[in-house]
Amino acid sequence: MGKKKDLSSAEKRDIVEYLGQGMKTLDISRKLKRDHRTIKRFVADSEHTRIRADKGTMRKVSARQIHRIKRAAVKMPLQSSKQVFETAGASGVPRTSRCRILQRLAVMHKPSIRLPLTNGHKQKRLQWAQKYMKTDFQTVLFTDECRANLDGPDGWSGVWLVDGHHVPTRLRRQQGGGGVMFWAGIMGRDLVGPFRVPEGVKMSSVKYVEFLTDHLLPWYKKKNHAFHSKIIFMHDNAPSHAARNTAASLAAMGIKEEKLMVWPPSSPDLNPIENLWSILKRNIYEGGRQFTSKQQLWEAILTSCKEIQAETLHKLTSSMDARIVKLLSNKGSINKM
Template sequence: MGKKKDLSEDERQEIVECLGQGMTTIKIAKTTTLSYRQLHRIKRAAVKMPCHSSKQVFKAAGASNVPRTTRCRVLQRFAAVRKSSFQPPLSIAHKEKQLQWAQQYMKTDFKTLLFTDECRATLDGPYGLSGGWLVDGHPMQTRLQRQQGSGGVMFWAGIMGREIVGPFRIPDGVKMTSIMYVEFLKEHFLPWFKKKNRAFRNTIIFMHDNAPSHAAKNTSACLAAMGIREDKLMVWPPSSPDLNPIENLWSIIKRSVYDGGRQFTSKQQLWEAILSSCKAIEADTVQKLTNSMDEKLLLNKGSYIQM
């Protein structure tokens, strides 16, 4: 019988790593049946085919008969499961307006800028936050799945410097038209605004996006009556949700509210969790969000910002 081929250094290292993980010799044998050349082809296929399944990657590398568990174990050595990132569709006009916005506002003292927006939270929560590691033999957590939708709450908030303004809940069933938006600001934002001193009111810059209720002439006129007019009302470029740092505040709140795959049985219970989450956010965290605006938009000439 001929002599078997010696193991390469990479194969030896792979076996040592598998032994260190407590794998049995049978599992190690299944994992190490691929040659170094095949592993190289698999890695090259994974580079050329981002966000494809393990089956598709191995098929492109000419190793279509490998079991799924082995495919995943091999890919974990140099890759990880990731979700595709989403970007708003930017036309040339959008990029030009974003660049103009950056040229106008990048030298602004963002301590005087109030970023605002609305957010929606559902009773069942996003499914992306419901996963996690599970010890072998323990039962998987069961999640509620309502047939007619889970329902939820809408709320408005703002961030400025080290402070969170709100959050304030939007009544259920209310369609946020210009008239309703103005009434909402008068009831919740205006009392906070009036408590500030004259110097503060003279320097504040109010930011909201280009939603129809925000961009309406009636809204602009009412804000002007409150003292927010001309250069005190920021001109926001279209298709630019990624520029608003308050989007990161929503992520912080939802990670806390839905921690451990938590779900809610009532809107009031959900709202109380949102309020508790906001109270727990430290001022330093808010300041990091409001200070996160930089000159990347200028450097990218108004195009997408790679985080």
């Protein structure tokens, strides 16, 4: 009597019929010449199916086609499973079978994101690196704006789920429930800000200058002459930053010429404050936290900023020399942040 062979459809129908006649499972096993344990297992769970030892090898796809499918997936990683199979000459395979085969051959990852750098951009990045490679970056004030949503970074969150436990629920609101825009800067071991951008304000050149006048200028005026002579102000090439009105207003504050860093295009990887945003958001949304109001979110941002250590800021600003070396070795290409 076979021990491990699955019951056929005909045998299953016979078992049901014999059970209806009042036969015992032992008598049924003898009549069908099957192991008694197999019959009892079917009776206990008629929906039971044995897990295949071959992990679902598709009999309709040959080993030669599998090799072609793997090669096509390597050449076209962004194509759909249907396009991969058609390229490999294995059209007509159902979607579930395609996905099962591809899961055996490869692991799915989210595509990495890169900025649209042209050769001109790369040349400007290299020129920037050569110009500032001997700069003392502890005297540079790196600034930027950041946005935080009520529901988390882009409303996304992941869950570790143990068997037998339910998936926890989260609020889902349009555009992440709204959020808070704020500005900050880092210089050496110091954090300047954060300062909240007023609700509904579009950051044009005029509004940006007003914002710096209200928040940056008071901080700047408190410093002594030696500080003023060394500081270099950095902001990126956002339209409100690069406008002539902004440059003229900064010059009136005393931030001009060599005190205003010329920033290369498409270069967030060179700004250490981008790493500060990552640290800040990781702290704010720890444990999948969400917020019910913008004021609550803003208070969490302020608290998290106070908890950031001076040594953490120093590590970020001290990383600029390594970023420049890597930029030069990559011939102007993007550095991984």
